[in-house]
Amino acid sequence: MHSHPPAAPGPSHTLPAGVGDDASWVLRSRSVSLERPVVMGILNLTPDSFSDGGRFLHPGAAVQQARRMVAEGADLIDVGGESTRPGADPVSAEEEAERVGPVLRALAAELDVPLSVDTRRASVARAALDAGAEIVNDVSGLSDSGMAGVVAAAGAGLVLMHMRGTPRTMQSLTDYGDVVDDVAAELSASLERADAAGIGRERIVVDPGIGFAKTGAQNLELIAGIGRLRARLGRPVLLGASRKAFIGALLGGVPADARDAGTVGACVAGLARGARLFRVHDVRGARQALDVAEAVFRAGRMAP
Structure with missing residues (x-):
């Protein structure tokens, strides 16, 4: 894997919240340490993604961008061939696989970081895993039975x-009681499907789905409630808030490409x-x- 300076060592009681027996994420051929934040x-690889649609359609441009992200400190690269922004139209499984396959093969041959495929479809996941992916990032929580x-x-x-x-309908499905409890319950059902298929818990991280069937206020509640999700589900939590609409709204309507500081x-x-x-x-x-934030939090835990 791409190496970074290690976090400051300390006794186990100084580890960040959520790090303990599950301080690593087990993939196909290696593990990813979670003792420092994972990026x-x-x-x-889509023409219509809300932030960068069309920029990396050519495999050469995609590989160059992946190289840049690894040089900037990415621990993982997540490759997607279908936009799942609110209102997005689906593409065929064949087209999605044709978008991600060549890029994953090129990246697997060149980079030493684990590769992820962002897909809802079993057939695309299978092709991507054959092409070198080690992770399936399923935004639908295993809705495809295969x-x-x-x-x-x-x-x-x-x-x-x-x-x-679906991406076309999800923003009409934002009726929750307690959004953190309800999301935890629905993710728990996804975990049970994974268990039934024989996927070890050590291979799974959970994502509350910021911006997916959530209002702006619910997104904020979910980020604030990550500790509760972690406690309820017993798995590490991935946060995917980058450049999303709730950030733009909080900042007075700034466009997606001006939301990195808010991210x-x-x-x-x-x-x-x-x-x-x-x-x-x-x-x-x-x-x-x-x-920097991790170093500060660790220093606080180590203080007498």
Whole structure:
């Protein structure tokens, strides 16, 4: 894996919230340490993603961007071939696989960081794992009946994200009682599907699905409630807030490409609440901010 300066050593009681027996995430051929914040760089191979659609459609441009993110401190690269922004139209499984396959093969041959495929479809996941991916990032929480079996057979890592409906319908499905409790309950059902397929818990991290079937206020409640999610589900939490609409709204309507500073704020707040993995567009800013915040939090825990 790409190496970074290690976090300051200290006795076990100084580890950040959520780090303990599950201080690593087990993938196909290696483990990712969670004893320091893990940054997942976003690589969208789509013409219509809300932030960077169309920028990395050519495999050469995609590989160059992945190289840049690793140089800036990305621990993982997450490759997606279908936009899941609110209102997005689906693409065929064949087209999605054709987008991600060549790029994953090129990245697997060149980079030494684990690769993730962002997909809801078992057939795309299978092709991506064959092309070199080690992680399936499923925004639908195993809605495809074949997905859990594909992940289990490959021994892959899995991100289970919370979403209701589809990208076209999800923003009409924001009726919750207590949003943190309800998201935890629905993610728990996804974990049970993973268990039934034989996916070990050590291979799974959970994602509350910021912006997916959530209002702006609910997104804030979920970030504030990450500690509760972690306690309820017993798995490390990934936060994917990068450049999302609630950040733009909080900042007076700034466009997606002007939300990186706000994203850093969300990441640091999530870190303070116990998140250990962060999916971002701007790797350099998130990496630096999270490393500094982590050092401060550790120093506080080590103080008498």
